[in-house]
Amino acid sequence: DESAEDAERKKKNVNDPYANDPPRHPALIVRVNQPFNAETPIELIPDNYITPNDFFFVRNHLPVPSVSEKDYRLEISVEGQQEPLVTLTLQDLKTKFRKQTVTSTIQCAGNRRSDMHKVKEVQGTGWAQGAISTAEWSGPKLHDVMAYAGVDFSNPRIQHLQFEGLDKDITGVCYGASIPVYKGIEPYGDVILAYEMNGVPIPLDHGYPVRVIVPGSVGARSVKWLSRVIASSQESPSHWQQKDYKCFNASTDWKNVDFSKAKSIQEFPVQSAICDPKDGVELPEDMDEISVRGYAVSGGGREIIRVDVSIDGGKSWNEARLLPKPRSYNILGRDWAWTLWEAKVPVTDSDRAKGELSILCKAVDSSYNEQPESFQAVWNLRGLLATAWHS
Amino acid sequence: DESAEDAERKKKNVNDPYANDPPRHPALIVRVNQPFNAETPIELIPDNYITPNDFFFVRNHLPVPSVSEKDYRLEISVEGQQEPLVTLTLQDLKTKFRKQTVTSTIQCAGNRRSDMHKVKEVQGTGWAQGAISTAEWSGPKLHDVMAYAGVDFSNPRIQHLQFEGLDKDITGVCYGASIPVYKGIEPYGDVILAYEMNGVPIPLDHGYPVRVIVPGSVGARSVKWLSRVIASSQESPSHWQQKDYKCFNASTDWKNVDFSKAKSIQEFPVQSAICDPKDGVELPEDMDEISVRGYAVSGGGREIIRVDVSIDGGKSWNEARLLPKPRSYNILGRDWAWTLWEAKVPVTDSDRAKGELSILCKAVDSSYNEQPESFQAVWNLRGLLATAWHS
């Protein structure tokens, strides 16, 4: 049982900040062990619109905190007031508000960073294309909880909603992030305080007992182990909000970068990747058609309207079939979850003659945003939003 | 006076469908005379955040209709009901509703088509980068007028808001377009029924007496000379909604295109262009810095967060200064109007040695969407959304 496990972990080393990290499924592709960062195996993606919890990618910034349902508290505060407006238990979140379910893809801002790294070195975890997964998240709307707490959204000083996690660094500073207030309060923004992930309590690695889910924005804003929401005139003062998760142009390096001058990443741009066939796989020599499968997704609720696949370096493009989603997720123009796709591309003699097929994919979203063609053009020192055509 | 002018025009030729077209400022750059299509001179853009009405680009699909304030009526209808819910006069629109002012850039979906055409022939008016302008539009919110008419937005059958103009083709078919219902009803969608443009009644070429303004979407949805709004389960049946203003991949040609398979363009993707120096202009030989000015804009309320300029073919990038907007237009994350920018780029001996400077610009919006690098990748048979890097 859980407490016996806990006790065992603590026995191991009381001074180990990672002592509370849970066991993980061995199929996850580990990029960093401490803090734990691991990808969903991409071969699982085409057959699982909803990623099973055990295989959902994990991006932890800090050690997993120790938290019990009994002791868990969520504070709702307003900047400048000493006392929180309200302090809620998990039971409060479950009983005082309407439970909403939002199907949302979560994508790390560093997904596909390793592709950008090939062009020129970037700093950060070397993610391939598996730092992305999709789940059904359930809990109250952030807006309902803030309204219950009595936050006055007509106050023009309230511009940002800051989130603090229970996860702390060695000096006691917690993980933090923020979102613009309109994302939190707009009727279709769908930000929720999730206590369930695919119908069960959120697993420890994914923010147990409560994770704020900010659909359509990079994963870094969906703060795990949520302990506090602060309505503020400022963005979160955290390192990750201020000095990370921002992009610069390709001529900006570590010597001339000024993080205060760029906007923090919120909504992510259109992205796609090939999951099948896997890179380097041997294909039958006599095939006259190749089946290519993958995912595509865009931020801000923009749905995917087209995916193009090429096996001749972009000279000709084949439109992929967008697979129907298990439910209608596109409510009032807000599509928070990925689109899986499949393309059957004819293979000609001249393709076969090359001996090696290079497959390209690119997606288009409902604002007709296109992915960048090359990584040269969008290269940035932190390797964020690596969305160039996938090959 | 206007009626004398009218009389004169009609005397000219009663059978001329264009007899009602108004006189235009000679500085407009005419691309097509009938229907009238003309660009804003780009040298006026950097010094005029708000485009003066006389220089606002004109994109007419059909002859300008004859309409008097006295006879003007706007019908609000629901699909399947014979009678309109309400019929409103211009006076009704001015007196029964709160007047809102929205500063919105209007961009033709074909803006910069001539740049795409250079790569491979496309069909459509050969716009350069001046099929874009910005005005302050005033009138009631579409949402308020629809609510007054008693349209039940909770009815799930209502998915689209269709607009009909008074402008008709030779067979009597009017211009029409539609938007998804959520754009029309969301609190921050800012769709208005404008009767004023920059503080004066909308000029005849721009939709007198009423034009619906759909901020953040392509100009084709902002129907001029608005005569009817229909709440419907379907998109507008018009040619322009069904068989035009859609994009396909670069392998789709007039032989294999199926317009029913693509989504109509609504929000536009991130765009930018250089206005100064103009193409082909001679620059001083000894200059050690070049000043480059232009505009950038994105659809869906996304603000411009960065513009990069290169004079070495994209090897190095200089971040432009985003000029402050005359007012704060970015309310709750909705920025409907362009950003003007200026870059001071150092010119080196090796740049001078080339004899000719090729300047590139590209913009990034608040979702970190980037412009496509080349037109090859986004080429489409109608030459729409020509947003590749501008040079």
Ligand SMILES: [Mo]
């Ligand atoms: Mo992330």
Ligand SMILES: [Mo]
């Ligand atoms: Mo247009």
